[in-house]
Amino acid sequence: MNLLVRKHLLLGVLMMGMAAGRQTAQDVWIHSHNDYRQIAPFHLAYSQQAASIEADVFALDNPDTLLVGHDPVDLLTPLSFDEAYVKPLVALFKRNNGRAWKDSDKQLTLMVELKTPVDPTLNKVIALLSRYPDVFDTSVNPQAVRIVITGRTPEAKEFGRYPSFVLFDGSHTDYTPEQLERIAMISLNFADYSRWNGKGSMVNWEYDRVVEAIERAHAAGKPIRFWGTPDGVTAWNTFHTIGVDYINTDRPDACAAFFRDFHKKNYQIAAQQETGNDDIARAKRLDKATAGFQGFRGSDLQLSEAIAVYQPTYRNDGARKRIKNIVFLIGDGMGLPQVCVADAINNGLSLLQLKHIGFQRTNAEDAYTTDSAGAGSSLASGRKNKNRHICMSASGEVYPSLTDVFYENGYACGVVTLGDLADATPAAFYGHSQERDNTDEITAYLLDGKLTLLNGSGMENLTRRKDGIDLVKELTSKAGYTLQTSVDDINHTKGKVICVDERMGKAATQETLPLLAEATREAIRKLSDEKAKGFFLLVEGAKIDYAGHANSLPGSILETLSFDLAVAEALKFADSNDETLVIVTGDHETGGLTLVDGNKVEGRITAQYMTDDHTPVMLPVYAYGPFAEKFTGVYENTHFFHVIKEIMGIKTVNK
Numbered sequence: 001m002n003l004l005v006r007k008h009l010l011l012g013v014l015m016m017g018m019a020a021g022r023q024t025a026q027d028v029w030i031h032s033h034n035d036y037r038q039i040a041p042f043h044l045a046y047s048q049q050a051a052s053i054e055a056d057v058f059a060l061d062n063p064d065t066l067l068v069g070h071d072p073v074d075l076l077t078p079l080s081f082d083e084a085y086v087k088p089l090v091a092l093f094k095r096n097n098g099r100a101w102k103d104s105d106k107q108l109t110l111m112v113e114l115k116t117p118v119d120p121t122l123n124k125v126i127a128l129l130s131r132y133p134d135v136f137d138t139s140v141n142p143q144a145v146r147i148v149i150t151g152r153t154p155e156a157k158e159f160g161r162y163p164s165f166v167l168f169d170g171s172h173t174d175y176t177p178e179q180l181e182r183i184a185m186i187s188l189n190f191a192d193y194s195r196w197n198g199k200g201s202m203v204n205w206e207y208d209r210v211v212e213a214i215e216r217a218h219a220a221g222k223p224i225r226f227w228g229t230p231d232g233v234t235a236w237n238t239f240h241t242i243g244v245d246y247i248n249t250d251r252p253d254a255c256a257a258f259f260r261d262f263h264k265k266n267y268q269i270a271a272q273q274e275t276g277n278d279d280i281a282r283a284k285r286l287d288k289a290t291a292g293f294q295g296f297r298g299s300d301l302q303l304s305e306a307i308a309v310y311q312p313t314y315r316n317d318g319a320r321k322r323i324k325n326i327v328f329l330i331g332d333g334m335g336l337p338q339v340c341v342a343d344a345i346n347n348g349l350s351l352l353q354l355k356h357i358g359f360q361r362t363n364a365e366d367a368y369t370t371d372s373a374g375a376g377s378s379l380a381s382g383r384k385n386k387n388r389h390i391c392m393s394a395s396g397e398v399y400p401s402l403t404d405v406f407y408e409n410g411y412a413c414g415v416v417t418l419g420d421l422a423d424a425t426p427a428a429f430y431g432h433s434q435e436r437d438n439t440d441e442i443t444a445y446l447l448d449g450k451l452t453l454l455n456g457s458g459m460e461n462l463t464r465r466k467d468g469i470d471l472v473k474e475l476t477s478k479a480g481y482t483l484q485t486s487v488d489d490i491n492h493t494k495g496k497v498i499c500v501d502e503r504m505g506k507a508a509t510q511e512t513l514p515l516l517a518e519a520t521r522e523a524i525r526k527l528s529d530e531k532a533k534g535f536f537l538l539v540e541g542a543k544i545d546y547a548g549h550a551n552s553l554p555g556s557i558l559e560t561l562s563f564d565l566a567v568a569e570a571l572k573f574a575d576s577n578d579e580t581l582v583i584v585t586g587d588h589e590t591g592g593l594t595l596v597d598g599n600k601v602e603g604r605i606t607a608q609y610m611t612d613d614h615t616p617v618m619l620p621v622y623a624y625g626p627f628a629e630k631f632t633g634v635y636e637n638t639h640f641f642h643v644i645k646e647i648m649g650i651k652t653v654n655k
């Protein structure tokens with residue numbers, strides 16, 4: 001079956017599934033198989049809001065005894081069906097006012113597998129459950145637990161003998177219409193269709209058989225479950241993608257964690273995603289400069305088309321010639337996974353057109369895992385910094401940054417951030433402090449007037465100060481800055497500019513995606529017009545980091561694409577100017593992003609985060625222009641400062 005046929009088949013499967021009352025992409029049904037083998041039978045699956053929980057039941061000679069276990073040997077340590085499942089559910093329904101979960105209308109299915117003959121096992125189960133009609137009879141309580149009998153089920157022609165609250169697990173689709181009314185779902189042995197072990201992907205012909213089985217079940221108006229399936233992230237994701245309704249697992253906690261916020265782990269440009277996704281992803285722990293960030297709203301994160309990818313000319317790439325300008329682009333929180341995800345979605349990135357590639361170690365002076373202050377300061381100063389320090393030692397020694405060096409040697413300097421201008425990474429290129437939250441101390445360094453341009457969001461950090469200084473007045477009257485509030489106005493006046501555009505502190509949307517690129521273009525124009533030897537420009541894609549902290553895959557994709565548009569602007573300028581070196585990297589990776597699966601042809605990706613914090617993995621470095629080969633290899637994050645000085649032939653300033 002070719003890809004196009006599969007694509008249309010899958011679409012048909014999904015549409016039929018919706019007609020049959022299937023779950024949406026945001027409501028995945030989990031079937032907890034072998035629940036009684038968990039440390040806390042029933043309660044583990046219940047706590048994860050599994051849609052279906054299975055109990056294997058044996059009827060012993062004692063007329064009142066139903067035991068739970070997979071094999072007779074399990075009965076040596078007796079576990080009563082009544083004590084393990086029935087009584088806990090009765091207590092929960094009483095506490096939750098007649099439903100399974102207090103804060104949800106989601107219905108719970110209790111699948112009872114009969115391990116001993118139907119007669120008398122099923123009659124004993126019915127007798128026990130009939131004592132609590134409010135809990136187990138949906139005709140009495142629509143929110144009652146739905147009872148589904150599997151295993152040694154009666155013949156289909158006998159379904160009518162049993163109370164209407166008892167439904168059955170189907171093993172095929174060849175039932176009469178009356179019998180189908182008593183079928184809750186179709187459950188098939190996965191081994192009858194595929195030998196796939198859950199690694200990689202199914203072979204084509206097995207994949208086709210599985211999809212055809214799904215199609216048959218949905219055509220009959222029934223949800224489907226496969227049992228005996230491989231049990232892991234790749235398998236869960238694959239089954240969900242191809243339309244399996246109930247995901248079978250012996251690991252309900254891990255499976256539920258994978259599908260929790262599943263819409264935030266998937267992305268596809270121009271996809272017809274479900275409406276109403278107005279939930280907001282926001283980091284729980286923020287530093288002072290970023291505490292006002294409003295988060296990533298799901299409905300604002302859809303793109304209708306891919307961004308353009310710039311193809312460099314390579315005319316001066318790797319040349320040994322004079323350099324006048326450095327454009328240093330830092331994707332805050334951008335590791336190789338973030339690049340890979342954006343590349344898959346967009347089918348290419350401008351930064352991936354660069355041929356000179358290296359890797360930097362990101363560790364801080366005092367910690368294996370760095371924060372933005374320690375990493376940004378190491379990039380800026382060529383000295384290892386402790387976490388939370390901004391270009392300053394533990395003893396208070398000021399570490400000169402690249403801005404200090406370039407300014408003192410007659411170059412124009414600019415800092416542009418798609419975030420708060422007092423946040424750690426941009427601050428490392430103009431300020432100094434032993435604490436990143438000391439924004440009053442950090443922004444006071446702007447009075448030195450070393451920046452020709454500062455552009456970002458965060459007017460509060462210039463105006464609401466504890467030190468009593470009217471910094472805006474001081475910056476305009478004494479340091480000679482013009483204050484602007486829009487990127488569009490950066491070049492409306494000559495001389496030094498501080499542009500505080502509050503749009504830059506908000507999550508990127510399709511409308512604002514080009515904002516950082518526009519700011520980069522205007523910054524290059526501003527710095528190029530200065531009567532100086534050349535310029536140094538720092539451009540930060542700040543909110544890739546925010547998305548990692550918030551575990552928002554869509555947010556990360558948009559912010560990375562926004563950053564790549566800025567990279568394209570730098571490359572365009574480098575191609576028009578023989579004396580410009582462009583360097584692209586990150587300061588650290590955020591979120592431990594892991595790619596699960598995807599489809600580059602369709603531009604679809606599934607990925608998940610393993611933390612909401614930074615990770616210490618090495619980061620890729622991309623360089624373009626004269627001396628670009630100086631950034632290949634593997635090195636510390638202090639490498640940039642020293643190599644840039646070397647190839648520019650400039651000296652370190654006095655402290």
